[in-house]
Amino acid sequence: MPILIVTVLALLLIAWFIWQPRLVSQRRERQQAEAFPPAWRAIIRRSVPLAASLPADLQMQLRRHIQVFLAEKAFVGCQGQVIDDEVRVTIAAQACLLLLNRPTDYFPALRQVLVYPSAFGVDIEHTDDIGVVQSGRDWRAGESWQEGQVILSWEDVLTGAADPHDGWNVVIHEFAHQLDSETGLTDGTPALANPERQASWSRVMQAEFESLVTALERGEEDTFLDPYGASDPVEFFAVVTEAFFEQGPELRAHHPALFEELLAFYRVDTSAWPTARVSAAHSVGAKHHPPG
Ligand SMILES: [Zn+2]
Known part of the structure; x- marks a missing residue:
């Protein structure tokens, strides 16, 4: 009897794993059709x-x-x-x-x-130059x-x-x-299609990240990419994604290899998007807090 119960439960579990994605997908199709x-x-x-x-x-x-x-x-x-x-x-x-x-x-x-x-506000702790937290x-x-x-x-x-x-x-x-x-x-690397893409992504992202870090260490103040991206590879991916969607043509011109990696991942050619009108209502006096 316990074997029968275990078998039934296992079958129900298998049925759930097969049907659950289909149910979700059908629900989403209904929502999209509204x-x-x-x-x-x-x-x-x-x-x-x-x-x-x-x-x-x-x-x-x-x-x-x-x-x-x-x-x-x-x-x-x-x-x-x-x-x-x-x-x-x-x-x-x-x-x-x-x-x-x-x-x-x-x-x-x-x-x-x-x-x-x-x-x-977020409470933070850091260790200063003489080791005091x-x-x-x-x-x-x-x-x-x-x-x-x-x-x-x-x-x-x-x-x-x-x-x-x-x-x-x-x-x-x-x-x-x-x-x-x-x-x-x-870690700064989203789910990529295959090992070839993974290898290409690692090579390009690492080179571009290091190049931004080096530029800032040299004291360059007008890097095209937001210096916040030099914090670590995780912030770098988030920062270059902002540039990809909002400054496609400029990103392609300044960092073509980086643009190609993001294009392969996001599958939208933002360098060809029409120029959006800027809404004056909100853009005056814009102040930027660190995105976190
Ligand atoms: Zn962030």
Whole structure:
């Protein structure tokens, strides 16, 4: 009898593993087929000029991804931040840019997006030059946790979206970290198609990272890539992803090998995207907090 029970349970488990992905995929297809609310289109036009300027086929794809993303991910307001469609759609539209043209499981580890009204304080400790541990507070625009959360400052979300060509976008940055984590290891290398791509990625990324570090050590102040990318390979991947989506033509011109690696991974040629109009409403007086 126990053998029979174990056999039945094993069969049920096997059936679950076979059917569960199909059920998820059918549910997502239904969500994608739903009508996209006109109010959400208006939010994208108003707050996310990069998404609103995409070629028509990518805009359609993006809208489908947004519907699944918003159906699956919980949003939590922190320190009094109200969560409404403005917040949800503005964040989802930027996060889903990273999913275009790629097979995706919609940031599978991510369960919650926590939103603060503005930059949030994080207690940090570091060891100073004479070996004494100093504690302090860092102000962050965003953070990505491997345990299933992305944390964002709403003020910085708007600032990042408002100028689609400055290479600074906290949502793109933090969701690049989520892609990076999908391998189970956050190390600056997302899941790549095959060993050849892996080898090419390692070679190019390491060379470009070291070149940025060296340029900063030499005292260069006008590096095209954000110096924050020199922190480590993890931040480098997030920073170059921001540049890839917001400054495609410039990235291709300044760092062609790097652009090609990102193009092979993201499968959208951002160097050919039409120039988006910059929304003056949010871009004046932009201030950037470290993305984390
Ligand atoms: Zn980061």
